[in-house]
Amino acid sequence: MSVRVRFAPSPTGYLHVGGLRTALYNYLFARHHGGVCVLRIEDTDRTRLVEDAVENIISISRWAGIEYDESPEKGGPYGPYTQSERFDLYREHAQKLIDNGTAYYAFDTSDELDSMRIRQQAAGLAPKYDRSTMRNQYTLGAEETARLLKENAPHVIRLKVPLTADVRFHDMIRGDLVFGGRDIDDQILLKSDGFPTYHLANVVDDYSMKITHVIRGEEWLPSTPKHVLLYEAFGWPVPQFAHLPLLLDVNKKKLSKRDGDVSVEDFRTAGYFKEALVNFVALLGWNPTADREIFSMDELIQLFSLEKANKAGAVFDRQKLEWMNSQYLRSMPDEELLKELTPVMDEAGFKNVTPEYALKVLHLVRERITKVNDVPRFADYMFGPVTTVEEEYFKKHWTAETARRVENLLPKLENPDNWKSAEIEAIVKAEATELGIKPVAFIHALRLIITGKSVGATLFDTMEILGKQECLQRIQHFSTENSDKF
Ligand code: GLU
Numbered sequence: 001m002s003v004r005v006r007f008a009p010s011p012t013g014y015l016h017v018g019g020l021r022t023a024l025y026n027y028l029f030a031r032h033h034g035g036v037c038v039l040r041i042e043d044t045d046r047t048r049l050v051e052d053a054v055e056n057i058i059s060i061s062r063w064a065g066i067e068y069d070e071s072p073e074k075g076g077p078y079g080p081y082t083q084s085e086r087f088d089l090y091r092e093h094a095q096k097l098i099d100n101g102t103a104y105y106a107f108d109t110s111d112e113l114d115s116m117r118i119r120q121q122a123a124g125l126a127p128k129y130d131r132s133t134m135r136n137q138y139t140l141g142a143e144e145t146a147r148l149l150k151e152n153a154p155h156v157i158r159l160k161v162p163l164t165a166d167v168r169f170h171d172m173i174r175g176d177l178v179f180g181g182r183d184i185d186d187q188i189l190l191k192s193d194g195f196p197t198y199h200l201a202n203v204v205d206d207y208s209m210k211i212t213h214v215i216r217g218e219e220w221l222p223s224t225p226k227h228v229l230l231y232e233a234f235g236w237p238v239p240q241f242a243h244l245p246l247l248l249d250v251n252k253k254k255l256s257k258r259d260g261d262v263s264v265e266d267f268r269t270a271g272y273f274k275e276a277l278v279n280f281v282a283l284l285g286w287n288p289t290a291d292r293e294i295f296s297m298d299e300l301i302q303l304f305s306l307e308k309a310n311k312a313g314a315v316f317d318r319q320k321l322e323w324m325n326s327q328y329l330r331s332m333p334d335e336e337l338l339k340e341l342t343p344v345m346d347e348a349g350f351k352n353v354t355p356e357y358a359l360k361v362l363h364l365v366r367e368r369i370t371k372v373n374d375v376p377r378f379a380d381y382m383f384g385p386v387t388t389v390e391e392e393y394f395k396k397h398w399t400a401e402t403a404r405r406v407e408n409l410l411p412k413l414e415n416p417d418n419w420k421s422a423e424i425e426a427i428v429k430a431e432a433t434e435l436g437i438k439p440v441a442f443i444h445a446l447r448l449i450i451t452g453k454s455v456g457a458t459l460f461d462t463m464e465i466l467g468k469q470e471c472l473q474r475i476q477h478f479s480t481e482n483s484d485k486f
Pocket residue numbers: 007008009010042202215216217220
């Protein structure tokens with residue numbers, strides 16, 4: 001049987017990193033097994049819809065390199081599958097369950113349900129629909145039920161959960177699981193407005209789309225016993241389940257918006273490489289080998305196995321993401337870097353910087369930054385005059401003596417025709433030797449003048465890229481500006 005999986009987000013907001021992980025695992029699993037991965041939009045809850053959410057899910061998935069099958073862009077006639085276009089199917093199926101006695105009509109008003117809950121709470125019971133006392137087809141009888149239906153009295157359809165039997169199923173990550181039938185609520189399947197609930201639509205779709213493996217987040221685990229009962233009620237085979245571990249923050253609490261960015265869009269805007277984000281997200285709850293962390297999408301596909309996924313929550317460690325991005329930054333080919341760099345420079349307002357120059361700067365500083373976006377801020381002095389100088393650094397390194405020494409050095413720096421890092425270094429070192437001082441004294445002073453910052457790339461490489469004219473001008477200007485500061 002060939003593998004068919006689905007990513008089934010609800011369009012209630014922009015795609016979360018947890019959603020990306022679910023999408024990715026489904027995609028990796030499908031590609032690993034030569035199967036199919038479809039996108040299904042679960043928009044049955046019309047009150048929680050967010051405009052643009054579907055477009056965002058699709059465009060972010062595409063950005064990350066996840067393509068869904070059976071969609072027009074993959075040459076398919078469908079897709080994404082959208083539940084709101086399939087309501088008739090769910091209604092028909094709810095009716096089937098009524099007909100075979102595994103679901104029933106219930107007519108309770110919300111006030112009646114509220115008082116039921118209050119009664120249960122007072123008695124120290126967990127809230128659960130009490131089929132034996134409430135107003136449903138069993139307590140009202142067939143005749144009254146028929147009359148109410150004919151009158152179009154507001155009603156829902158509920159699943160008739162067997163009260164005695166335990167529900168058992170196997171989870172590919174968690175093993176064999178058992179849920180007590182007594183704890184499972186008579187789930188509403190069709191709401192009073194005729195719309196299906198998530199549970200009904202989800203199961204009907206997974207069956208009708210021939211989904212073989214349901215791979216989703218752990219937060220859906222409590223729903224699974226209801227789904228298993230629904231499959232049984234329909235007389236359908238149950239698919240395989242795999243519930244992925246929760247994402248936690250570094251304090252081992254459920255990852256939330258309070259911890260900073262959680263939507264994939266935010267990470268994209270912040271300048272993370274899609275390769276790094278995908279690599280990072282892929283390892284949230286799974287790792288093929290203990291001794292390696294960097295994997296391309298093709299390698300992930302090749303190595304992916306749900307059996308190796310962890311049960312324990314996965315810590316979303318932003319520092320690790322930074323580290324991973326910096327690894328990609330160091331190895332990314334120039335064409336890719338240029339693609340990222342050009343809009344970043346534009347955005348930072350350095351519009352007349354040539355891409356070649358920006359790339360040179362990126363190469364210069366890339367061991368010291370983690371994202372392409374860091375370039376304009378980290379190396380602003382490469383794209384315009386030094387506007388601010390670190391005060392402490394200035395105080396420490398700009399003395400009357402250094403000022404005099406730099407003044408003497410300046411004409412020597414005018415000499416070389418070939419303004420190369422090694423050449424500049426040789427001049428500075430020769431001067432230091434002549435004065436009997438350590439070259440580092442010059443290096444600090446020049447770094448202060450050229451960059452204004454205490455931290456940066458190799459000074460002489462920086463000076464080479466800036467060019468002779470610019471460097472000499474900066475030295476002259478700085479010396480004049482600061483001549484009376486002692
Ligand atoms: N629609 C659910 C969500 O928003 C998906 C549940 C499932 O995959 O079964 O995450």
